Amino acid sequence: MLEVKNLTVNYGAITALHDVSLRVEAGTIVTLIGGNGAGKTTTLRAISGMVKPKAGQILYEGRDITGVPPHKLVGQGLAHSPEGRMVFANLTVLENLRMGAYLQRDKAVIARELEFVYATFPRLQERAAQLAGTLSGGEQQMLAIGRALMSQPKCLLLDEPSLGIAPLLVKSIFEKIVELNRTRGLTILLVEQNANLALQVSSYGYVLETGRVILAGEAASLRADPKVREAYLGG
């Protein structure tokens, strides 16, 4: 479904990604783990067109999407729930969700998707008329995912869904992520600091360090790998 080949991204003189290659098969959850500044978020940003790669190629459903701006990818079923959530704090929860379906003109489809998002995250329905800026961190994360779902994605780039959220909520959000994958067949490329949790829900994983892929493999084998255990899973 998604293939990244030899991707190199520079921020000014700094190389953020160096020759990164990865594959995400349709219907799977694949995770990128690694420390701060390893290039996880940059990889997602390059895929969704927020940053222009210096070299390399990104293929989505067999099409070359390298350098295509983000607003043109949403309509192709590639959604990005970004780092820091980036909900529209000045809009209500409902307006945020409607903006998620910005390209969808069919009101019946929007209503159906809205119902689906509310069923997935009932909290959002309770807060529908509230400004998004007044939500808690966990609720904002639900909203960010819900907003991305409104575009009916086939593939979701999900950046740090656990960041700054109470542990109990993290667990429930991850359950939803797995559920979306199982019931909707949603393909997910997950970036996560919490490597343990990420590898539990994924089928395949990549370990990034200073902009390079240093390890890749089945999630189960990564969890068993002594180097990964020591560096990312707390021994």
Added chain:
Amino acid sequence: MTELLQQLINGLSLGAIYALIALGYTMVYGVLRFINFAHSDVFMIGSYVGFYLAPKLGAGSVLGGLAVLFSAMAACALLGVIIEKLAYKPLRNRSTLTVLITAIGVSLLLQNGGQKLFGPNPRAFPKLFPETQLHFGELTVSSNQLIVLAVSIFLLVMLWWIVHRTRIGTAMRALSFNATAASLVGINNDAVISFTFALGSALAGAGGILYAMNYPSIDPLMGTLPGLKAFVAAVLGGIGNLPGAALGGLLIGLVETFISGTRASTFRDAIAFAILILILLFRPAGLLGKMRVEKV
């Protein structure tokens, strides 16, 4: 008492025009974070479009007057979009200062281009609507003042409706909050920015017509002073804040009118700038400007 009411009506009809212009400044600031100094000259162009179209569209009747008004708005909307495409869009990722200086350049171009094209001398603005004086006791209200108020209120309500009840308006608000997130949900930011310029410039065009109806002498430099005062109004209300711009415009119009009615009348143009200095000293975020305000 009568004089107070009289001044109130005069002030409101002047303030409504400032409000229309101020909204354009504040909307563009909302999406691009810079002050479009050419905005006041779009206002001037609006007057000239009215000047040239009035004889052709049957000005002097209500329908003719409205036709002139809407034509000027449409022409200014188009002009705003063209200015944005040619002058500002190529500078999208440059510093705000670069864009600001470009805006001053566009302003000079329109002023001097206007002097070349329309001639530098003031022209008498034709009558657009049938004119009468209405008397309420000792109070005298001209029909033009009522038209200014009615048109302004109508346009403000329309604007509110567009910004809050339509898809593109919601996209404007989303974009003004976070442009990156806006593009991630599929919003074509360039298209929304164009729309914002069209909307703001159309309001400036309406302002140009309404201003010329009440101060019926137009010239290519006429935009400068009302433009600056409207800019002050936008800052007074809280730049980026739509209700703030409307409120700021009304306040500036009222203060200016009341000052004109006193012995300090020669200070009427200075008062707006005194207000600017005070607001920047004591409440730089503006009257309605907070961290969590609605911005467009």
